[in-house]
Amino acid sequence: MKKYIDTGKKDTRSGFGAGLLEAGRRDARVLALTADLKGSLKMDAFAAEFPDRFIQCGIAEANMVGVAAGLAISGKIPFIGSFAEFVTGRVYDQIRQEVSYGKANVKIASSHAGITLGEDGATHQTMEDIALMRALPEMVVINPCDFNQTKAATLAAAAYDGPVYLRFGRPSVPNFTPEDAPFEIGKAILMNEGTDVTLFATGHLVWESLLAAEALEAEGISAEVIDIATIKPLDVEAVLASVAKTGCAVVSEEHNSAGGLGELIAGVLAAAKPAPLAFVNGRDAFGQSGTPAELMKAYGLDAAHVADAARKVLSRK
Amino acid sequence: MIIFAKSPQAIAKGIDYMAQTYELKDIATQVRRDIIRMVSMAGSGHPGGSMSSTDFLTYLFFREMKQDPATWRRDGRGQDVFILSAGHTAPVYYSILSRAGYFPTSELGTLRKFGSVLQGHPSIRKGLPGVFQTSGSLGQGLSAAAGFALAKQLDGAPEYTYVMCGDGESEEGQIWEAGMFAAHHGLDHLIAMTDWNRQQIDGGVDEVGGIGDLEAKWKAFGWNVIVAPAHDFEAIAAAFSAAKQHVGKPSMILFESEMGHGVDFMAGTHKWHGKAPSADQCAEALAQLGETPLGDF
Numbered sequence: 067m068k069k070y071i072d073t074g075k076k077d078t079r080s081g082f083g084a085g086l087l088e089a090g091r092r093d094a095r096v097l098a099l100t101a102d103l104k105g106s107l108k109m110d111a112f113a114a115e116f117p118d119r120f121i122q123c124g125i126a127e128a129n130m131v132g133v134a135a136g137l138a139i140s141g142k143i144p145f146i147g148s149f150a151e152f153v154t155g156r157v158y159d160q161i162r163q164e165v166s167y168g169k170a171n172v173k174i175a176s177s178h179a180g181i182t183l184g185e186d187g188a189t190h191q192t193m194e195d196i197a198l199m200r201a202l203p204e205m206v207v208i209n210p211c212d213f214n215q216t217k218a219a220t221l222a223a224a225a226y227d228g229p230v231y232l233r234f235g236r237p238s239v240p241n242f243t244p245e246d247a248p249f250e251i252g253k254a255i256l257m258n259e260g261t262d263v264t265l266f267a268t269g270h271l272v273w274e275s276l277l278a279a280e281a282l283e284a285e286g287i288s289a290e291v292i293d294i295a296t297i298k299p300l301d302v303e304a305v306l307a308s309v310a311k312t313g314c315a316v317v318s319e320e321h322n323s324a325g326g327l328g329e330l331i332a333g334v335l336a337a338a339k340p341a342p343l344a345f346v347n348g349r350d351a352f353g354q355s356g357t358p359a360e361l362m363k364a365y366g367l368d369a370a371h372v373a374d375a376a377r378k379v380l381s382r383k
Numbered sequence: 384m385i386i387f388a389k390s391p392q393a394i395a396k397g398i399d400y401m402a403q404t405y406e407l408k409d410i411a412t413q414v415r416r417d418i419i420r421m422v423s424m425a426g427s428g429h430p431g432g433s434m435s436s437t438d439f440l441t442y443l444f445f446r447e448m449k450q451d452p453a454t455w456r457r458d459g460r461g462q463d464v465f466i467l468s469a470g471h472t473a474p475v476y477y478s479i480l481s482r483a484g485y486f487p488t489s490e491l492g493t494l495r496k497f498g499s500v501l502q503g504h505p506s507i508r509k510g511l512p513g514v515f516q517t518s519g520s521l522g523q524g525l526s527a528a529a530g531f532a533l534a535k536q537l538d539g540a541p542e543y544t545y546v547m548c549g550d551g552e553s554e555e556g557q558i559w560e561a562g563m564f565a566a567h568h569g570l571d572h573l574i575a576m577t578d579w580n581r582q583q584i585d586g587g588v589d590e591v592g593g594i595g596d597l598e599a600k601w602k603a604f605g606w607n608v609i610v611a612p613a614h615d616f617e618a619i620a621a622a623f624s625a626a627k628q629h630v631g632k633p634s635m636i637l638f639e640s641e642m643g644h645g646v647d648f649m650a651g652t653h654k655w656h657g658k659a660p661s662a663d664q665c666a667e668a669l670a671q672l673g674e675t676p677l678g679d680f
Contacts, residue, residue, distance in 0.1 A: 118537065124567070129526045129560035136466075136530015139516060141458045142537075159520050160557070164527055168507060168517040 067283050068258045070276055072240035076213035078270075079177045079234050083108025084213075085220025086145060086175075090116050096224055097144040099134055101127045106236075107147035107177050131157045131172070135164035138171040143224055146172060150179035150233060151192035158198055165229045166202040173223045174199075178236040179209075180320035181348060181365055182270060182358035191353035197325020199231040200298050206251060207298040209233040209319075211272035213241040215295060218249035226251055233269065235320075237358040240273045254301035256308075260290035263376045264308045264315040268294045268327050270362075271318035271346065277369035282376055289376060297327055302334055309341050314383050316375045318346035320367055342382035344375035405677060407616050410482060411441040413677040415645045416669055417478035417491055420679065423665040425495040428503070431655040432549060433475035435580040435613065435640035440547065442619045443576075444479045449542055452484040455512050463542045464515050464531045468524020469549035469578065470504040471657065476514075477501050481680070485513035488680035522555025524548065525575060529565045532573035532633075543627070547576045551583030554592040559604065565633040566605030573633040574626045575606075578613070582642040582653040597637050607632045613640030646671050 090096045090112050098109045099121040113120035121137075123130040127148055134144040146153060153176050154161070165172045176195060183191045199207045208223065208230060210216040216234050223230040230251075243255075257272065258279055267275040272293045279289035290308055294300070309315050315335075317328040328345040335341055348365050362368050414437050422428035444450070448463040455462065467476045474494065481488045486500070493499035500509040504519030516527045528546035535542055548558060565573050577597060581588045588594050601608045607629040611622035619638075626634035642656070643649030646668040649660075660668055 121533070121568075123564060124560075126557075126560035126564065128523075128557040129529070129564050132523050132526020132557070132561065133530040133533060133564060135516065136527040136532075137534050138530075139457060139459070139527075140531055140534030141460070142534055160523055160526075163517055163520045164523055168527075170516075 067279060070242040072242050074241055075238040076241045077236060077238050078210060078213055078216040079236060080108050081210070081213035081216030082175055082177065082220050082232070082234055083111060085217035087111045087115065088217070089221050089224035090119065093143065093224060095141060095143045097121060097137060097142050098147065099123055099130055099144055100147045101125055101130050101152065103148050106149070107175060109147060127152050127157050128160050131160035132164050134172045135168055135170035144172055145175045147175035147177060149183070149190055150176040150195045151190055154195040154198050155192060162202060166205055170229065171227055172229055174229070174231045176231060176233045179233045180235060180269065181353040181361045181367065182235050182237045182320065184237065184358045184361065185355050187355040188352040193320070193322040193348045193353065194325070195233065196297060196319070196321050196327065200325060200330070204228065205298060206230045206296070207233070208251065208296050209269040210295050211269055211293055212239060212243050214243045214245050214247065215249065218247060219295065222249040222251050235270060239270055242273060249295070252296050252299045252301060254304035255293040255295055257293050258289065258291040260288040260312065262288045262312055263380055264290045264292060264312045265318065265372060265376060266292050266294055266305070266315055266327065266331055267318040268297060270320050271367065271372070274367070274369040275318055275372050278372035278376060281369065281373045287376065287380065294327055297330065300330060300334065305331055305334055306338050309335060310339065314342040314379045316344045316346060316372055316379055318372050321347055323347045323349050342379050344379040346372050346375050407441060407445065409675040409677060410445055411438050412645070412672055413675040414441055414475060414478045414482065416672050416675070416679060418474040419646070419660060419665055419668045419672070421474050421478065421491050421494045422659045423662070424492055426659050428474055428495060428659055429471040429657045430474065430649065430660070431582065431642040431653070432469060432472040432578060432580060434644050434646070434649065435642050436472055436547060436578040436638070437475050437644070438614050438616065439576060439619045439638050440475055440479055442616055443545060443623070444483050446620070447623050448545065452512065455485065457507065457515055459515060459531055459542070461542070464528070464544040466516055466524045466528040466531070466546040467505055467518050468528070468546050469521065469552050470518030470524070473501070473503065473505050476505060480513040482677065486511065491680045521549070521552040522557040525558055525561035528573060528575065529561050529570055532565070532570040533568060535572060536570060543572045543574055545574050545576070547578060550577055550579045550581060550588050550594055550597065551592060553577060553594055553597065562601065562604040562606065569631055570633045571629060571631050574623070574636065575633065576636045576638055578640050579637050580640045580642040582656060584653065584656050586653050601635045601637070605632060607634040608637065609634065610637045610639065613638035614644055
């Protein structure tokens with residue numbers, strides 16, 4: 067199978083910070099707003115280079131969303147950054163009315179998403195954000211898998227005309243996608259070709275799915291790995307084509323079972339051509355304090371669980 | 384014949400066409416007639432707050448704002464911006480926009496009807512000119528206005544951003560988040576108005592939400608605060624003038640108004656916040672308001 071090299075562990079939020087700085091250099095309309103989380107969102111370099119284009123909003127996320135909408139309608143390209151919970155659940159109505167229904171070109175930079183936020187515990191670990199954002203008409207939902215892809219996705223979001231929800235995480239994770247790969251919104255990324263089972267994954271679970279594919283290969287199972295970096299709009303064609311070939315799939319995500327990528331792909335397949343599916347996700351539960359690695363293992367969000375799900379779904383073909 | 388629609392003549396003359404043609408009191412009376420007829424024809428809607436804010440919004444659009452339906456664009460470039468944060472008072476907004484030449488007055492009769500550009504609350508989704516941002520879910524327009532004002536400040540643009548909030552709406556926490564933000568960023572080209580009619584859906588504002596002393600609150604939030612009577616055009620003019628003279632702080636004009644102003648049985652009560660007049664009540668209201676040279680739509 068195709069070999070991916072971890073070029074050194076990096077956090078995806080730093081990929082966002084690097085992408086934001088580059089986007090700011092490319093386009094003077096790009097602004098960065100945060101609600102007292104400049105450092106956590108890796109906006110320091112942008113703020114240092116473009117002090118007039120960095121807007122500190124204080125701990126008032128609802129207002130930040132509205133201000134960003136006004137800036138966007140005025141012709142700016144504002145990125146609003148905070149922890150995933152505080153730029154989704156806390157401000158859902160503001161995003162719905164001001165950004166989504168209001169067609170404002172706001173980019174929602176959602177860091178510390180999922181359970182890998184770690185030690186802060188369940189108040190800060192949103193596992194419901196993809197469901198919330200997916201439900202908004204026209205909202206683009208992107209969940210990149212590593213530093214390089216997050217940087218590229220940030221640049222793509224800045225260049226795209228319309229609301230974007232860009233989800234990334236806190237912990238350092240393998241950086242394995244090519245440094246110079248352009249990010250195309252709405253395109254699934256074929257990571258490894260296979261014939262027996264498709265492993266769909268998004269975010270941190272892409273690397274785990276690649277590890278699972280390696281383990282399966284040792285057992286003589288050929289796993290196709292597809293990175294669903296853009297959850298909405300979903301690359302339906304790529305999903306259907308892969309499952310038409312393999313006949314079954316595992317869908318993995320660091321998210322609640324409700325409203326996530328798993329249900330999305332299940333719906334697409336049910337409507338077109340049903341196939342056996344298995345799901346690796348946070349089920350219907352809240353997180354808790356712990357290290358990211360401990361939590362991923364405890365909640366069944368690692369390579370071992372992906373491989374196990376693949377073996378089980380293969381038996382149902 | 385007076386042409387109210389976006390005709391070439393109206394476009395050529397811009398906003399001065401109307402401003403030079405009619406007295407403010409006649410425009411305001413016609414706007415109130417429009418509100419009564421629109422809501423009555425729709426069978427639902429919000430006349431009370433629309434009528435309490437009619438006079439100062441009429442003054443704003445016909446004497447104060449730098450705006451022109453012929454060159455209107457949603458990004459607000461080269462013009463003043465207005466956001467209706469209290470989106471349920473859409474009838475007064477629609478009537479004024481139409482009377483100012485943004486769209487034909489014949490559209491007013493389609494309020495709240497299927498397929499109309501005049502949605503129950505202002506929307507940018509139906510191609511209605513003059514509307515910069517959607518509103519309806521309360522407490523959000525002041526933030527959006529602060530965003531517009533900040534964009535103009537960043538660009539060194541000289542125009543103003545205006546926003547109207549309700550007093551009941553000011554029970555929303557986000558209003559005060561926006562209040563802090565605008566003062567902190569010195570947005571002195573942001574002029575907010577509160578329609579202080581002291582009524583909301585469930586009763587008196589002080590009874591329902593305990594909003595208290597708005598003047599002291601806004602001063603404490605670092606704003607330039609002006610209290611003015613809402614149904615006196617000279618006082619309204621002075622209030623806007625005072626707001627513009629102030630440098631370094633955003634301005635809040637607290638317009639002390641009367642809910643349902645202009646029709647005796649609708650005035651001063653929360654009961655007309657969101658209720659349509661019957662056919663008889665509509666006729667009675669129109670008789671009290673009297674006809675104007677502008678004519679009904």
